[in-house]
Amino acid sequence: MTQAPTPTADTVRRLVQSLLKDKKDKKDRDGKETKRGREGTGPDVRPAAPGAEPATWWVGSRHVLRLAPDREATVRQRRELRLRDLVRPHLPMAVPASVAHGEWAAGLTYTLDTKVPGGSGQEHDVSAVGEADLAALLTGLREVPVRQAETLGVPRAAPRSLEALRRAAVRAAELCADADEFDAARLHQLTQAAAAQLAAQSGSAVLTHHALTGGHLVVSADGRVRGVLGWGGAVVGDPAEDIAGLSLAVGSPAAVRAATLAGYGARPCLRGLWLARCDSVVHLAEALTGGDARRLGASRTRLRHAWEPILLERVTDLRETDDDAL
Numbered sequence: 001m002t003q004a005p006t007p008t009a010d011t012v013r014r015l016v017q018s019l020l021k022d023k024k025d026k027k028d029r030d031g032k033e034t035k036r037g038r039e040g041t042g043p044d045v046r047p048a049a050p051g052a053e054p055a056t057w058w059v060g061s062r063h064v065l066r067l068a069p070d071r072e073a074t075v076r077q078r079r080e081l082r083l084r085d086l087v088r089p090h091l092p093m094a095v096p097a098s099v100a101h102g103e104w105a106a107g108l109t110y111t112l113d114t115k116v117p118g119g120s121g122q123e124h125d126v127s128a129v130g131e132a133d134l135a136a137l138l139t140g141l142r143e144v145p146v147r148q149a150e151t152l153g154v155p156r157a158a159p160r161s162l163e164a165l166r167r168a169a170v171r172a173a174e175l176c177a178d179a180d181e182f183d184a185a186r187l188h189q190l191t192q193a194a195a196a197q198l199a200a201q202s203g204s205a206v207l208t209h210h211a212l213t214g215g216h217l218v219v220s221a222d223g224r225v226r227g228v229l230g231w232g233g234a235v236v237g238d239p240a241e242d243i244a245g246l247s248l249a250v251g252s253p254a255a256v257r258a259a260t261l262a263g264y265g266a267r268p269c270l271r272g273l274w275l276a277r278c279d280s281v282v283h284l285a286e287a288l289t290g291g292d293a294r295r296l297g298a299s300r301t302r303l304r305h306a307w308e309p310i311l312l313e314r315v316t317d318l319r320e321t322d323d324d325a326l
Contacts, residue, residue, distance in 0.1 A: 116227035121214035127223025135261030159200030172285035212245030243272025
């Protein structure tokens, strides 16, 4: 098998130059060639984030170029372009739009997207009005026809076992406790019986973004959610996964309030809460073992967000009528 080339800044610059050639030629004819163009250095390109190269690059101040590094990523990117068009009418916030797409190497795709204005959920806190935006996001995802999403190739994902995750979190909590990072007794709130009660309900699958991290939420300075990025990992599956993602990204109280506004009852909200809490402990233990300072800092933030207290904390006595308790 031929080894795929590794894209560099020069690769990106040449690709963008070819995409913008017609526009540049027009500027040249009109005598409006930019200083950068006259110097022949091409458009300003830089990695979108530390470690984001070789896959994601800022192009100037208004575009982002994403390169699929392998065949699997190419399949996801082609599906993502179609999925974004499907979900856009259902959401009140921006979904990235592609101004150009094609192949940057044999069988490997790219998309040049417009930048969604705003900062990330890691930079700005979500306000009360922003929580309503998150509720509209969860509502919109639930309204996307599942059959249409599957026609586009969006896969189905089986619900995770909360009990298996609980056991993994209990083991991880001991490591975190030894490092004085977490009180392992806090996990005693989630018993084996409670985890069983919070199993995913049959027939509840919806389109889920499945990666609602702070980096994928575009948040303005006033705390409004202005856009959602990163649709490549979307699946048809457990809506509690998106509630869990929001718990890790913006805090459990905001996530549960948003899910409640979106019409979700106590069971999926609590399931999402405990998915997030168990995940946060497991990820923190992995970061402690790995010794990556940047990853450790992010893991601590997600742990703090997930373990923020909410009004509804009892999970040991759920009954069918409890779905209206929130």
